Amino acid sequence: MDIYLKKAILHVVDREAGTPVISQIELDLTTEYIREYLTKKIQKLATPQTKTGILMENSSFAEMAKETMTNFSEGSEKLLQRWFDSYQQSEDAPSADVFIVLYEQDTIQHLAFLKVNYTQAFTHYVDAQEEGIANKLIINRAILGNKTQKADEGIAVNLNDLSYELIEKKYTFSGEKMFYFSTNVIETQPVPSLEENVKVMKRVAEKIGEKFEAPKHDVAADIKEAVYTSIEESGQLAIKEVAQHVFKDNITAQMAFQEEVLEKGVADQTPMLREVKEITEKKYGKQKLKLSNGIELIVPLDVYRNRDLIEFVNNPDGTISVTIKNVEDVINKL
Incomplete structure (x- = not known):
């Protein structure tokens, strides 16, 4: 996938400070390490945990995302504030940096919202004292993950058709763990991720397999192989094909499997990430x-x-x- 970065900005979200530190100046994209860091973070949004969907045309998030094409600084600030209004209500959501990036992917305009949590790391500090130089060991509590690590949360939006790829985490709100990004920020129900679908299918297949005395390790292996084969051949996760592969000539088991996984919300034959074949080969x-x-x-x-x-x-x-x-x-x- 060819990514051409056009504009990027960094906002600091220190939970202890109470309000975000909004940048008025964009990042310098002529700096190689900045381009490389942001490009890798965007590429890493495609994972087995990534959910997909389409934003509502008249939704606030979609309108703000489109605004970045004509007024990037103001549009990015609105996006940051919309997200923070929800994020700050969490009891345990950590401090982080947020990168908002306007870019072209295969000549189509995209926008990425990338949240990278802080980690602690030890470093040195040179302190010039009256007695002489004192080299001290200190803890830096605002270290970002390196470029090879995926963002802790993020969304990439195709600004042409408003399709998106989303990685989100659960945080505690009023004592309850929940996904806030899809429910409160973009207000769109995404399609379950590949990993979520496979976990559900595995549990259902093992339960049905027990009724027909199928070895548990064989059922788990069949699910992985069926997922791998279905996506390799069609680029989609087809429930019927998985059922036929796992339960062979047992029509009763096939029908029971298909019915239960659909009831549990597994997405059937939905478009998946363009990188899904590579992801499937590595994971399954x-x-x-x-x-x-x-x-x-x-x-x-x-x-x-x-x-x-x-x-x-x-x-x-x-x-x-x-x-x-x-x-x-x-x-x-x-």
């Missing part, structure tokens, strides 16, 4: 197994299905034996 292209004896295995899908390479044997006493076969070499990595 391998089986991660943790055995009760403490052994952990990471097995590529093609190896997992090859009984000449790995085999699971159900023993008469109820235990399971895992046999790894035809290994030419073992490399011990520290």
Whole structure:
């Protein structure tokens, strides 16, 4: 994905100060490390936890986002204030920096709102005293995550069709943990993330699998493989295809699976992130197994299905034996 940064600004949100420190001057995008930092943060908005949706045309957030194209500073300040009006009501939401970025992606105008929480880090402080130079160890409580880390929360909006990608966190409001960004800031119900959908499907498949005495580890592996295959082939998560893959010729189990996952809000055949194939390959292209004896295995899908390479044997006493076969070499990595 080609990203061309046009304008960017940084606002400081210190919860102890009570009000945001609003910048009147934009960030200097001729500085390479600033461009690289912001570009990486935008790219990192595409994750398995990312939710998607479309803003309402006449919503306040959409109108403010569009305003940044003609009056960036004023529009970004309005966006920051709208978000902060909700954020400040939380009992545990931390201090952070907020980056608002106007950019082009494949020639289409986009706007990103990126919130990066502070972390603590130790550093030195050189103090010139009457007795001489004193090098001191201090704690800096306003360190930002590095460029390879995704923003703690953020939204990227396509300003052409108002579609968006959202990462949000739950914070405590009046004693209750809740997602505030989608409900209060953009006031739009997003489609569940890929990770949320897969977790629901896994739980439902395991429950239905128990009724038909299917091994739990096989059901979990089938779900991962079905998700991987469905997205690789169509770019979408198709519930019917997943059901057929997991429960093979068992029509009753397939129908029960489809009905229950739809009831639980799993999105069927909805458009997904453009990076979804790469994400799926990384997250669901391998089986991660943790055995009760403490052994952990990471097995590529093609190896997992090859009984000449790995085999699971159900023993008469109820235990399971895992046999790894035809290994030419073992490399011990520290």
